[in-house]
Amino acid sequence: MDAWDDAFGASPDRDPDFGPDDRSGQPPLTMEERAGVLDDLAELEVFRTLLEPTGVKGIVVDCPDCDEEHHVDWALMQANLRQLLDEGQTGRHEPPFDPDPDDYVSWDYASGYADGVAALAEREEPSGRHGSTGRHARDD
Template identity: 85%
Template sequence: MIPVGHYRGAVTPFDDASGPDFGPADAPPPLTMEERAGVLDDLAELEVFRTLLEPTGIKGIVVDCPDCDEEHHVDWALMQSNLRQLLDEGQTGRHEPPFDPDPDDYVSWDYASGYADGVAAMAEHEEPSGRHGGGKHAREE
């Protein structure tokens, strides 16, 4: 799932952009410091997910869209672009999803997070010092 806690309302990677071709040009209010921190956390996590999952053939994140009640498949670069645009403009623009994506090539945010946690736990377990501590989620660092 997309990092829902950091988006205001039902913003998805496919929301309308502002401007004459896409609706009213009213700029959204700027993100709060808490929202900005959340989006920055999401960007950092996304980079970890991509680093770990892209070599396995995973192409990106699947997003449950509350507006159309469908899943959207968002590749790594587009998701990163959307999060950066959210930081810069307070909203994301409309983007064309991939044509006929293979759902097996995309994972949910929760799956990617669990995968990253598992990799971190294995690395910690295999640490030569023999220290065993609790696993840390990327957001806890």
């Protein structure tokens, strides 16, 4: 199970705009699924820390059920993931009214952005060697 599929209703018994219709009978997440959601929560916090100051309001997710993009702000995405951990599924949420698509980025974009920031910081970090330029041997 992918946290994004579950969070945005990628099953026939769910309304794609608002999440699951029925909360009963949902099996708990497996340890592997829980670990994946915890990883997503940690990544989301990094993304928010890096991108929110630039004006990005949240994540855009392509919904396979309705073939539309769902614009989810940082706090709602975090709440969805936490609820997924606690209950094994997410609840109904009102989508934003007339969101500006330029204010949201995909998970892949946010991940690439974070990787770029980390790579730049690694290059700029002094290695502690005398006269070093901070480059790693693998860069030569």
